[in-house]
Amino acid sequence: MLTPEYLHALQNLPLAARRAAEGMLHGAHASRRKGAGMEFNQYRPYQPGDDLRRLDWRLAARSDRYYLRESEVDTSLVVHLVLDATASMNHRDDNGLSKLEYARLLCAALAYVATQQGDAVALTVLHPQGLQHLPPRSDARQQQRIYHTLEHIEAAGRFPDTVTLAPLTARRQPALTVCVSDLYEENGEIEQLLTRLRAATGEVLLLHLMARNELDFTYRGAVTFEDLETGQQLQLDAGQQRRVWQQQLQAWLLDTARRARTRGFEYYRLNTAKPLTDALREFLRRRARG
Structure with missing residues (x-):
């Protein structure tokens, strides 16, 4: 089983991407x-x-x-990988892996699969201070450019403002946009960006990252939670709040999936404690329909 922890422990992003993609290209069609x-x-x-x-x-x-x-x-398709690198992606699961580290592995594996399919791959990293963008290319060195960028990403700050994001949607170009995010937002800014990207590119596959300790609320005793983007803190007793937390979380997840599909996005939720296999299958399934 190629677990996220194992892939991350390789400390070699190209190798981890290739390992994660093993067996996923069988039966894929251009x-x-x-x-x-x-x-x-x-x-x-x-x-x-x-x-x-x-x-x-x-x-x-x-x-x-x-x-x-x-x-x-x-x-070939143009596959545009859009990675949310805001501070909330620093959240760590019980296995010690952060959402950003999982997202880094996932984007590297998606770039590997897309390149093997002959697609031109682009990468945009969303930071509050600006966009890191690699335009779409299908040459042999693009994978290495993407790996290098991913290896040096650090999550920080809040989601970029509309002025910063404007260049992403200024040009209309058919593409399969794959957004990797935990979808923590203040005023629907991620949804708004993806809506504009869908209008500009035609297709959006939204990969929603959630950690196991969030989904299962594995915390015990008195816990202090801190919003990684605002610094706000909340103290609570995990045992007393578990049922309410899980009820509210399920309501939010259902609403998030509904809103995404209403907007025309292909939505898929991922547990960062599980292998990348399902995400890669979903990507290949979506690509085969292109």
Whole structure:
């Protein structure tokens, strides 16, 4: 079992990404589109600006009309990985792994899988002080660029403001946007960003990270909780508050999933104590529909 703790303990992000993705590429298929490929599919009328090398000159000589040969070709997607690196991602589970460390492994594995599929991969890290952005590329060195960026990320601060985020949605480009976040927000700012990204790129896969100690409320006795982004503290007795906590958490999770799907996002919740396998399967399933 390739547990998150094991992968993190490797201290080698490229190796961990490859290990996590083992066995996940079997049966994956590239999507297909019409274009200038090898297998003939159909003709279509010439339009100004088309590549003249694709004209069927013999057909033109017979019919006095200009047509292009179209083929089915394997096509790559643009996969845009968007990583929430705000301070709440520093939350640690009972296994000692933080959400950011899990997210780092997950993004590295997704980049590995996407690259193996021939996709162009982009990475954006969301920080309050600015965006770290690697534009989409499919060359052999892009994976290393992504690994290097992920290895040096530190979670801090609150979610970036709309001015900081504006460049992300300024350009419309079809892509599969994969957002990795714990979805802790103050005024719906993550939902707003993803709504704009969906309008700009067309597809959003939202991977919602939750730690096991949050989901199961594994705390005991008197506990002091601190909001990692605001510094606010709350003291409570874990035994007395467990039922109320779990009821409110389940209500929030159900509402979060409902709102995400209402907005048109593909939503998937992940437990950071469990292997990355389910997230990678969900990515491949979503990609196969592209």
